[in-house]
Amino acid sequence: MKQPVSLIALDMDGTLFNGQSEISKEDQDAIREASSRGIHVAISTGRPYAGLPVTLLSGLGVSYAITSNGAAVYHLPDRLCIHESAMEPALVCPIIEELQKKSIHMDAFINGDGFSQRSCEGKIDCLDMPTSIKRYIHRTRTFTDDLAAYIRVHNLNVQKMTLNFYPQEDGTFLYRDEVMQILSEHPEITFLSGGYHNLEFTRAGVTKGNGLTLLCSHLGVDIEETLACGDTQNDIDILKTAAIGVAMENALPEVKEIADFVTRSNENSGVAHAIHTFAL
Structure with missing residues (x-):
């Protein structure tokens, strides 16, 4: 029996995006299906809000984004900031x-x-x-x-x-x-x-993992029912924080080392593979 997953957090560059900054049809379909089943799907990125393809993501059912490595958490598509920890x-x-x-x-x-x-x-x-x-x-x-x-x-x-x-x-x-x-x-x-x-x-103290914890609190989701996917150093904390931390096949060795599972690469719809393996 699969461990329940109520929230999925996805890095963008090197994870959800392929090398052309595109989201594959297979990844899109998996996100859309997860969302239709009542699973929260969020972006977890180093990019600012303005760097998100908001129209596309909203159409897939993505309604939250942990941005700037966790410094700001936004609701999509209205750009409502529900948390910020910035440098003055x-x-x-x-x-x-x-x-x-x-x-x-x-x-x-x-x-x-x-x-x-x-x-x-x-x-x-x-x-x-x-x-x-x-x-x-x-x-x-x-x-x-x-x-x-x-x-x-x-x-x-x-x-x-x-x-x-x-x-x-x-x-x-x-x-x-x-x-x-x-x-x-x-x-x-x-x-x-x-x-x-x-x-x-x-x-100091700002991480994607802390952003995930804050988003779980906001949504009333148990952190033990979360899945996160990533590929590089700024994803390590959120992969450790989530109940299921998934590294991409193209991830750095140190990211794979701490992950619970290594999925396919970002060029081969690794996000969809992870979602189907653990959440659908």
Whole structure:
């Protein structure tokens, strides 16, 4: 007899999305069927709300999204924020100002939207990531001359910062090691990689796993009736938190190591396989 599943949390990039940032028909059908049976299906992503294909997801029955690595939880499709744990300007701006001295791509996720330095706009195509992700960044960012100043002047709280690094000919990434050292000197933040050799930081204690716990509380769902799927470092906590943690076949080794089950890859409808295995 299968363990009951009342809530399914799905990462997007590398999990629900294939390499072209598309959701397969098999995955869509499985999500739609789970939702029709009364199972809550939620997104769990490092992206901000603005990075979600809301119309498509809502049509499949997805009604919640844990975004920005757990810093903000939203209801779909009305963008109602039911939880936020963001970094205030006094916390995040000194870190941004230190990072602005280096040639890196920076994104700030604020109120569900993405903001970037204008100096980064012309170099997005230099980043080591799929073309579909580059197009997503071009399409969803608001560019400003001075990101830290913009945040200070408008007194904006930042849900998450994403830092991407330019690849070098020797296979390393410019300033990545130095930035890791800088971030490690700030105990008031949590940082990790969300994929493509990036670094992402939030307020200390913010994780996708905590976002799942909050969403369960909001919905009255027992955490022991949850299933989560993911592929990279920012998914480890939610895979540990959920009753059933599923790693994609394409997941990092450390993600597979802590998972309860390894499903098919994101190019082979691994989400659908996990849903059919445990929930349907």
